[in-house]
Amino acid sequence: MSPTDTNTQIFNDDLGNARPDAIYSGAQPEEAILGVVHDLGNLIQIATSALNIISRSPDMDGGSSLRPVVASACTSLRRAGMLVQQTMRLARGGQAAAAPVDVWACLMEIETLVRATWERNIVFELSGGLALPALSCNRVNLQSALMNLLLNARDAMPNGGAISLLATTVHGDDATTEIELRISDNGIGMTKEVLSRASDPFFTTKVSGLGGLGLPMVNRFAQEVGGRLDLESELGRGTVATLRLPS
Ligand SMILES: Nc1ncnc2c1ncn2[C@@H]1O[C@H](COP(=O)(O)OP(=O)(O)OP(=O)(O)O)[C@@H](O)[C@H]1O
Ligand SMILES: [Mg+2]
Known part of the structure; x- marks a missing residue:
């Protein structure tokens, strides 16, 4: 297996x-x-x-x-x-509760999960995190969004490889502060065509995934908190997914 x-x-x-x-x-x-x-x-x-x-x-x-x-x-x-x-x-008509979330604590919880349960041929590195501001969002949704991106990175490396998650604070020209969460993998990457359709609901190239709803869910989360998801990818070299979330 x-x-x-x-x-x-x-x-x-x-x-x-x-x-x-x-x-x-x-x-x-x-x-x-x-x-x-x-x-x-x-x-x-x-x-x-x-x-x-x-x-x-x-x-x-x-x-x-x-x-x-x-x-x-x-x-x-x-x-x-x-x-x-x-x-x-x-x-039932309720709302996902939003509250100030300690992003670094969320990331460390994810790191523990990944390190304990993923195959050893996947090397995961978490870095950055210095003085990240709190993010007003739903904590479970933030973690789900990150797990979706990490699972995509893992799936792109069937023979193993390296995934890094870099968390930084970015200051915009207009004095706004954003948290940037950048997930990079050195997996199979995407063609231009796949990249252009990757975030479409139900678009998938996998036989064993959940059917192409991961990236749409990440996008929805990003939009709900006023942020965005950017994807860059090169076939055979890997992919970088960047979440920018206003703090
Ligand atoms: N890091 C990545 N490397 C290579 N291809 C990717 C990566 N992330 C996404 N993709 C491509 O984008 C498609 C859509 O991704 P998405 O997460 O929406 O769905 P999925 O992973 O196929 O299924 P699901 O997330 O619902 O289990 C993937 O099937 C894959 O072709
Ligand atoms: Mg996915």
């Missing part, structure tokens, strides 16, 4: 036969989608309970090397659960 297989396997197994439209036949599309989200919430709870049992097992005592892996899975599931709750809240 290749590293990419291990990382994306969850999306290729039974789900292929259990299509939501079959499970929720008869429901309106929006209801069907919410039904899927709701059931995802149930599955997340089951997986969380299983992980809690594993983390209390005597095998996990002391310096077990599995401890950070389990901790990362717990963090990931907690965020997944929050996303599900948030989606259900939005469906």
